Amino acid sequence: MKDKDIWLYDESAYIKRKPTWMLRWGVLLLFGFFVMVLVFASFFSYNENLNASLVLTTETPPAHIMSKHTGRILDINNLHNDTVISGDILAVMESTGNLQDIMSLKNKLTLNTTLLSDLTILNKHYPSNLELGNKIRPIYNGFLDAYRNLILYHNLNDKELKEVDLKRQYVGKNLTIQNKKNEILILQRNLEINKTDYDRYVELFEKGVVSLKELERVEKGYLSIQRQYSNVTKELYELNTELFKIKNNDLLFKNSGIRNKSVHASTLEFEKQKLLAFLKEWEEMFVLKSPISGRISYSNIWVKNQNLKKGQVIFTVVPLGNQKLLGRCRVPIRNSGKIRHGQRVIIKLDNYPYREWGALNGTVKTISEVPYPGDNGGYDVLVEVEDLITTYGKTLVFKQEMQGNAKIILAKVSLLKRVFYQFREIWEFEE
Known part of the structure; x- marks a missing residue:
């Protein structure tokens, strides 16, 4: 309008x-x-990842040989890239003890189990002029003293003399007791005869056949035999008591011998184990050994008499042979609950730039059950690496402990789900 x-x-x-x-x-x-x-959004999805630093190594990792104390290195037994086996002595640090003397003494104590029975053999087998250092020397002297005491206890004749004397006393007492028993039997028979004779004279005296004087003479003889019988019986009892004492002395002597022998043997064993412990401690401190078989690589050492600091890496022994490749990585605590065995891992090594060489494939093998303590705590994850062929088809040359990054593929989540995750969080708070 x-x-x-x-x-x-x-x-x-x-x-x-x-x-x-x-x-x-x-x-x-x-x-x-x-x-x-x-x-x-419902069909399109992308990976949910968890990134972590990674060190690539093998199932048997390389062994780093470190200095146990500050000092000079005296002997180096191998060159760079030499092959060594487990237990080989790589180098010797400076100390007050002599390596040959200490290792020889250790081998004797470990291998020789036969007990020496003579002081001359002991001095030859364990000489007192070994160069063992200030800490081991007093322990070695205690070991030698215990050994000498045991040998002296075995070699002295006091024990044999005492045993012979006790045996002689035992045999003599037994013979005396047997004679006393025979004497008692004779006296017992004589006492019976005198008793019969005395009874006969009593009857005759009552009939007036014999005089009182004759009766008293017979009675006197009878009482004399009775007194002898009583004395011999008492002597037999005393002899049995002495025999019992001899048996007790023999038993006490044997027990004392066993106890003394056990004490000396226990003291020797204690001193031996104590000495072995000090020898092993010295070996751990001053002798550098290879814990595994492999190829030796020098780290921070070039010549003899070089000064080293405590904890300084001297050698690295790299294991030989084809072994399974493993990646060690530490993941943060956030989102670590989603890590599962067998999940795919994409590995990018710093030695080989990803854009040029590509990445390696791996799978999660294990994850630690408890986090690593500290401010930067996390879980340790072992990644099993398939091979050294990258996603670009290139083969990498393996070197121990190459570092890089690991991307653990946790799950594939669609874009729509990610959007609804935000709304679900809001709904949960409202409820």
């Missing part, structure tokens, strides 16, 4: 009017685009 060039709003005209084709098709296209976005 137009009144004096002024247009008035007619509500019914706008409500009843149909939308134009452009508006209809625009709404339809917008709805179709939204549906396409939802479909794309």
Whole structure:
């Protein structure tokens, strides 16, 4: 409606009017685009990753030989890249003891189990002029003293003399006791005869056949025999008591001998083990040995008499042969609960730039059950590396403890799920 060039709003005209084709098709296209976005977001997914630093090594890692104390290195037995076996002596640090004397003494104590029986053989087998150093020398002297005491205990004849004397006493007492028993039997028979004779004289005296004097003479003889019998019986009892004492003395002497022998033997064994412990401690401190078989590599040493600091790496022994490749990495605590055995790992080594050489493939082998303590704590993960062929088809040359980055593929999550994760968090807080 137009009144004096002024247009008035007619509500019914706008409500009843149909939308134009452009508006209809625009709404339809917008709805179709939204549906396409939802479909794309539900199908499109990308990996959820966990990044960590990695060190590539083998199933038997290289062994780093470090100095146990500050001092000079006296002997170097191998050259760079020499092959060594487990237990080989690589070098000797400066000390107050002589390596040959100490190692020879250790081998004797470990291998020789036969007990020496003579002081001359002992002095020859374990001489007192060994160069053992200030700490081992007093322990070695204690070992020699214990050994000498045991040898002297075995070689002195006091024990044999005492045993012979006790045996002689035992045999003599037995013979005396047997004689006393025979004497008692004779006295017992004599006492019976005298008793019969005395009874006969009593009857005759009562009949008046014999005089009182004759009766008293017979009675006196009878009492004399009775007194002898009593004395001999008492002597037999005393002899049995002495024999019992001899048996006790013999038993006590034998027990004392066993006890003394056990004491000397125990003291010797104690001193031996104590000496072995000090020898092993000296060996751990001053002798550098290879813990594994492999190829030796020099780290911070060039010549003899070079000064070294405590904890300084001197050699590295690299294992030989083809071994399984393993990657050691420490992952942060965040998202570590999603790590599972067998998950794929993409490894990018610093020695071989990723854009030029490509990456290595691996799988999660194990994950530690407890986190590593400290401010930068995390879980240790072992990654099993398939081979040294990269994703670009190139073969890498392996070197021990190459460093790089590991990308652990945790899961494939669609874009739609990631969007709904945010809303789910909001809903959970509202509830």
